[in-house]
Amino acid sequence: MHFEPIQYIFGHTLWNGLDLKVTPATLIPRPETAELVERINVQMVNDQMVNVLDIGTGSGCIAISLKKAHPEWHVTGIDISPNAIEVAKENARRNKVDVNFQVADIFSDQITKYKWYMVNDQMVNIVVSNPPYICESEKSSMRPNVLNFEPSTALFVPDNDPLLFYRRIAELFARTPYTIHHTPKYLFFEINEAYGPQLSAILGGLGYTDIQIHKDIYGKDRIIEGRMAR
Numbered sequence: 001m002h003f004e005p006i007q008y009i010f011g012h013t014l015w016n017g018l019d020l021k022v023t024p025a026t027l028i029p030r031p032e033t034a035e036l037v038e039r040i041n042v043q044m045v046n047d048q049m050v051n052v053l054d055i056g057t058g059s060g061c062i063a064i065s066l067k068k069a070h071p072e073w074h075v076t077g078i079d080i081s082p083n084a085i086e087v088a089k090e091n092a093r094r095n096k097v098d099v100n101f102q103v104a105d106i107f108s109d110q111i112t113k114y115k116w117y118m119v120n121d122q123m124v125n126i127v128v129s130n131p132p133y134i135c136e137s138e139k140s141s142m143r144p145n146v147l148n149f150e151p152s153t154a155l156f157v158p159d160n161d162p163l164l165f166y167r168r169i170a171e172l173f174a175r176t177p178y179t180i181h182h183t184p185k186y187l188f189f190e191i192n193e194a195y196g197p198q199l200s201a202i203l204g205g206l207g208y209t210d211i212q213i214h215k216d217i218y219g220k221d222r223i224i225e226g227r228m229a230r
Contacts, residue, residue: 025083060088078104130190131165184229
């Protein structure tokens with residue numbers, strides 16, 4: 001039986017008001033990720049100085065959706081996959097928004113030398129990410145349309161270190177400079193429902209405050225946020 005997702009067959013999907021190109025180089029955007037975008041919109045409604053970095057941008061859905069809702073924001077998306085970045089750039093053109101997309105590896109030794117935390121020559125004050133968070137051991141319970149077609153590098157993490165992406169991103173962001181106006185730094189993640197408490201402890205240990213875990217439409221812990229201020 002053929003299980004290829006219809007979104008890949010047609011080459012695009014409608015998500016959160018956007019028409020997005022999708023290929024096997026990118027995940028198909030989920031409803032839960034739209035909830036992540038909405039959480040950022042709610043949190044930042046009164047903040048006029050917003051510079052966003054979307055790490056692991058994939059199709060660019062998060063970055064583009066935020067820019068579409070807030071044209072005055074400066075938004076950048078990075079991903080380790082050059083093919084994904086090309087898809088994201090096409091999606092920005094398709095949806096008529098100006099988002100900067102770049103290839104970057106957050107685990108590279110060069111990342112600390114590269115000013116990844118600068119957006120439009122200004123310090124980032126929001127980092128958002130929907131990184132890989134499904135453990136290898138969970139593969140047996142997954143549907144064939146996901147397991148056999150969507151990019152494994154965007155889905156899976158090793159069982160012995162399921163929070164490696166979150167830890168790396170949170171550590172990097174914690175060390176970045178503040179803006180000249182000392183605007184608080186906000187961190188938003190989409191998460192595996194099994195690891196909310198552990199991730200909350202990691203963020204608290206790094207100095208993040210106001211840590212909150214939010215449930216998705218299915219009642220599962222799916223979004224975590226925290227902030228850091230001088």
